[in-house]
């Protein structure tokens with residue numbers, strides 16, 4: 001190598017150092033639903049990893065130490081909050097030794113902090129009785145109104161962490177909002193003939209979506225969030241269901257459906273198994289297709 005080719009090689013090397021391929025923002029989310037929303041807003045400027053799968057009950061995820069490793073170098077941790085992940089996320093965050101993703105940290109975004117909550121207990125909550133929604137209902141992401149608030153918060157935080165991408169994040173946020181609004185019109189049209197009708201759900205996972213849809217819950221398989229239904233509860237629910245003319249019960253595919261089958265046998269309702277989140281079934285591959293599946297299930301459940 002002569003001096004000239006060496007100089008050119010150094011120049012080429014410097015060029016690669018000076019102009020690296022832009023590193024993606026490393027985002028970790030607790031659920032696949034949140035990961036899907038981060039993807040909508042972040043596009044290829046972000047690398048997203050979800051700590052749980054859509055086929056899992058998000059209240060009860062195994063806090064495997066390998067998950068702490070994913071958090072170690074995260075640029076941003078997005079969690080649901082309202083105690084959804086209380087049983088498994090705090091030890092992982094501590095183990096990660098990533099100080100910026102601790103609660104309240106600059107690289108921590110808790111989605112519940114930007115949505116109006118439902119089911120907030122007004123009286124004392126007895127955790128000993130097993131209620132796993134002591135801070136209100138954390139299952140808000142399937143609500144087309146609230147997902148837009150969460151997407152806006154994600155866009156704002158990504159813009160702070162990656163200012164060069166701010167224009168991209170805002171443009172992608174607007175595009176996502178437009179798609180949600182168009183989809184909402186279609187979903188509302190499917191649901192409109194059934195306004196005011198009631199369903200039964202296993203857990204209070206659809207409270208926000210039912211509210212958005214103009215539908216009601218006549219009851220829940222679980223006597224309290226997180227508590228498996230005893231036979232006496234199913235018998236009582238059967239009477240309620242018959243009196244209210246309920247046609248269907250919706251059960252996420254990570255729950256044991258046997259109690260719902262008992263209700264079917266007692267009260268003649270249909271049992272409709274649904275994904276619990278994005279990734280919960282093959283069809284529910286992103287936020288829009290997940291809600292699409294839920295709306296079809298609701299239509300099936302009310303007629």
Ligand SMILES: [Zn+2]
Nearest residue numbers: 059133203225
């Ligand atoms: Zn829950």
